[in-house]
Amino acid sequence: QQQVKQSPQSLIVQKGGISIINCAYENTAFDYFPWYQQFPGKGPALLIAIRPDVSEKKEGRFTISFNKSAKQFSLHIMDSQPGDSATYFCAATTGRRALTFGSGTRLQVQP
Amino acid sequence: GAGVSQSPRYKVTKRGQDVALRCDPISGHVSLYWYRQALGQGPEFLTYFNYEAQQDKSGLPNDRFSAERPEGSISTLTIQRTEQRDSAMYRCASSSGQGDYYEQYFGPGTRLTVT
Numbered sequence: 001q002q003q004v005k006q007s008p009q010s011l012i013v014q015k016g017g018i019s020i021i022n023c024a025y026e027n028t029a030f031d032y033f034p035w036y037q038q039f040p041g042k043g044p045a046l047l048i049a050i051r052p053d054v055s056e057k058k059e060g061r062f063t064i065s066f067n068k069s070a071k072q073f074s075l076h077i078m079d080s081q082p083g084d085s086a087t088y089f090c091a092a093t094t095g096r097r098a099l100t101f102g103s104g105t106r107l108q109v110q111p
Numbered sequence: 112g113a114g115v116s117q118s119p120r121y122k123v124t125k126r127g128q129d130v131a132l133r134c135d136p137i138s139g140h141v142s143l144y145w146y147r148q149a150l151g152q153g154p155e156f157l158t159y160f161n162y163e164a165q166q167d168k169s170g171l172p173n174d175r176f177s178a179e180r181p182e183g184s185i186s187t188l189t190i191q192r193t194e195q196r197d198s199a200m201y202r203c204a205s206s207s208g209q210g211d212y213y214e215q216y217f218g219p220g221t222r223l224t225v226t
Contacts, residue, residue, distance in 0.1 A: 006153075034214070043115075043202055043217035044154065089153045098144055098167065099215060101153030 004092050006102025013109050019077040021105045023090035026071065030092040034099070035064065035075050038087045047088075048075070080109045113137070115218030117203050123224045124193055132188045132221045136205030142213055143186050144204040145178055148220070154202055160186060161208065193225045 005024045013019045023033075034049035050057045050064040050073065057064045063076040077084055087106050091099040116135045124130050136143050142161050146154035156170040162183040171177070175193075180186040190197055202220045206213035 036217075043219050046214055046216065049214065091153070098146075098156035098159050098170070099154070100156070104151065104153050 004102045117218040134203030140205035141208035142206040148200045
């Protein structure tokens with residue numbers, strides 16, 4: 001079973017702080033690593049994604065850091081806001097195939 | 112444009128009944144994926160299609176589960192002789208099929224409850 005391990009399971013951050021969620025993978029064939037954001041009652045929404053040929057990708061307050069040698073990647077949310085409170089899933093795949101998801105991180109940003 | 116839609120949004124059925132879950136992908140998207148998501152967990156892959164061809168069904172739990180996409184657009188996931196363990200959120204995603212990496216967009220899901 002191909003796995004993606006995600007931590008922490010839950011995270012509480014103060015407004016304006018930095019939220020950091022980590023993922024590790026085993027399958028070196030994975031070549032596409034998206035992050036999804038899910039609000040209660042909604043489907044997962046694509047947030048940001050990275051390919052292994054770059055070590056970092058930034059979109060607004062969201063940054064993915066990628067460490068190919070360690071087979072790890074992380075999501076950083078800068079200046080976290082209460083509206084960022086959601087469950088975040090990392091995922092991995094080989095390009096065109098189905099996604100393998102992590103177990104999710106429930107983020108709570110306190111005002 | 113419209114996103115991925117799924118119907119019904121909620122389905123309650125009795126053990127032993129058959130159910131059919133429908134997914135309508137984003138217009139023009141050639142790839143369609145089915146996942147199952149348990150409460151508090153990430154989605155788990157069931158099967159996927161490129162156009163009408165089923166590319167991978169390795170995630171289907173057993174032969175009670177089947178899926179089709181006969182015209183390369185709408186897809187139906189069918190569960191025969193439902194069991195309580197089939198209760199879950201069933202999610203569909205689609206992607207355009209353009210480029211090397213397929214961004215997948217998810218629908219709202221169908222919550223299946225087997226009593």
